[in-house]
Amino acid sequence: MISEKLKKGCLLIAEPSIIGDLSFNRSVILLVDHNDEGSVGFILNKPLKYKLRDLIPNIDSDFKIYNGGPVEQDNLYFIHNVPDLIPNSIEISNGIFWGGDFETTKELINNGKIKKKNIRFFLGYSGWSQDQLDNEIQANSWILLKNIYRDKIIGKAKSSFWKEKIIELGGEYLIWSNAPENPILN
Numbered sequence: 706m707i708s709e710k711l712k713k714g715c716l717l718i719a720e721p722s723i724i725g726d727l728s729f730n731r732s733v734i735l736l737v738d739h740n741d742e743g744s745v746g747f748i749l750n751k752p753l754k755y756k757l758r759d760l761i762p763n764i765d766s767d768f769k770i771y772n773g774g775p776v777e778q779d780n781l782y783f784i785h786n787v788p789d790l791i792p793n794s795i796e797i798s799n800g801i802f803w804g805g806d807f808e809t810t811k812e813l814i815n816n817g818k819i820k821k822k823n824i825r826f827f828l829g830y831s832g833w834s835q836d837q838l839d840n841e842i843q844a845n846s847w848i849l850l851k852n853i854y855r856d857k858i859i860g861k862a863k864s865s866f867w868k869e870k871i872i873e874l875g876g877e878y879l880i881w882s883n884a885p886e887n888p889i890l891n
Contacts, residue, residue: 711839711849713739714798717746718848718870721881728775731867734831735858737784737797744833747773747784749825749862757814757826766814773827783810785824786856800856822860848874 717734734746748771755770760781773782784803788794790813791805813819833841841847850870854861871878 711736711739711744711842712798713737714801714852715739716850716852716870717838718850718867718874720846720848721871721878722845728772728831732831733862733866733870734774735784735797735801735852735862737803737830739838741835743835744838746831747771747782747825747827748831749858750864750866752864753828755828760828761811764811764814768814768821768824768826771825771827773829774831776830776832778829780829782827782830783824784827784859785810785819786859787813787819787823790818799852801852801858822857825859825862 713736715736717732717736719729719732719734728748731750732748733750734748736744736746738745751772752769753772757764757766757768757770760770770781772778782804784797784801785791785794785805786800786802788796788802788805791802791810794802794805797803810819810824814824838847842849848870852858868882872882
């Protein structure tokens, strides 16, 4: 089901058929870059047990850390909606930005000028080589949707986000909304 053109800023909803893939099962991914060389995104709905203060000792913040994907999981990435505060940010689309000056970001967090609704941190990212994501979409591994939440996506995407999107899709997807994550355990 494709209702959107593949481009940065779109949402990728894992098809219910992705079972057993620990990274992508029931994932909602914000595509932050898409070009002729490949694609990059962050999983929005898979919080980890870590808080920001656990990874960056000189930040006193309980912001959650999310599993961004299986690539480079020893690196910390972030998206935000405050480009006027964080220099060198890269616009994704619709008021969402990727990265920027991390020293400034740490200072703004410690001073309380950046709130949870403004920023989200990820360990790792999701990456696809040239044409790989196009092929996965054609093979019905992903549902491609427009990000209707725009810059509010940071606060919207909770652990239950995949289920909410599946219910919104309706039809044949409704049965999956209440299925166990691993149907074998049913």
